[in-house]
């Protein structure tokens with residue numbers, strides 16, 4: 001296997017990874033191989049766009065939950081009816097080209113490990129490339145691998161006995177394939193409510209979640225949002241698995257939530273206690289028949305390749321403060337925890353780049 005030295009390896013070229021690459025480049029980093037300081041951006045996809053390439057077809061530019069543009073280049077005006085999976089990957093492609101970010105794909109990182117015991121030594125980023133296995137020996141690693149490939153499915157008694165269809169939002173295509181069926185939608189987040197509105201137009205829906213979402217009266221409650229992000233930040237600093245920001249802020253009255261309410265389908269029920277072949281058993285003992293269970297239960301951080309670093313706490317998270325791993329200061333995690341949004345990913349990319357640049361100038365100061 002060949003090994004190339006590099007200053008910074010960025011893993012993932014979604015919103016977070018591209019932001020980091022942009023900010024590094026603005027501060028003098030150039031795509032490797034080149035004279036240092038060099039940066040390499042590795043992405044597992046065949047094309048640009050990160051997870052946006054895989055969002056369901058009916059998610060339109062008019063129904064995404066507010067996209068924050070990549071740093072330094074606005075999203076071009078888009079038809080609100082255009083699928084986000086078409087518009088945003090094209091925007092990302094243009095962005096990479098405009099700033100010469102030289103993303104390498106498809107390159108999947110399999111493992112990140114320490115080269116030796118020297119805490120100032122290199123981290124080895126081991127990857128599969130089209131030309132075979134390759135390792136980059138990096139001074140710093142910025143992990144920006146998102147969550148899309150790790151849909152979260154909770155477990156309930158009887159789940160395996162269900163005779164109908166179970167799917168996660170990850171695999172949702174459109175409402176048409178549920179026409180005339182009885183669909184249980186599980187989850188309290190934005191996608192649950194959005195798909196409830198959409199599916200209830202053609203099918204019989206039944207919405208459940210563990211806790212009833214609270215509804216923000218305001219258009220956008222900034223104070224609650226800042227508080228929620230601070231809460232997630234505190235969790236990841238302690239090494240707890242990052243919680244979702246929405247679970248703390250509550251739901252906004254988005255157009256789709258309002259539409260579902262107006263049509264009388266935004267009716268919340270407590271979580272079922274068990275799954276049976278033809279439906280779900282409710283906490284009061286009643287039975288609700290179902291043909292489909294749609295799990296809108298979120299995603300988890302896609303970080304299995306970091307396992308050789310041994311950073312996982314007993315609670316199941318990685319201790320991170322201001323994007324940096326507290327237990328492996330050569331590693332940054334962006335788009336993780338409090339930065340899991342397009343605006344958060346942008347800021348996290350900038351913060352990681354700034355920290356690396358500050359450390360190059362004054363190695364003693366930042367560790």
Ligand code: FAD
Pocket residue numbers: 011012013014015016017042043044045049050051052055064065066067068107108109110144145146147148191299302305334335336339340341342343345
């Ligand atoms: P991603 O876009 O997932 O990019 C990660 C990249 O890393 C991918 O290209 C992936 O292939 C690559 N990768 C993963 N593992 C490896 C590996 N081992 N080696 C190499 N590459 C790897 N946020 C908003 O602000 N507005 C919205 O409207 C919105 N809608 C959303 C809808 C859904 C259904 C979901 C799940 C999230 C949504 N979010 C939204 C959150 C938002 O998508 C993210 O915060 C942001 O886009 C994620 O960017 P990212 O760079 O962290 O991850």
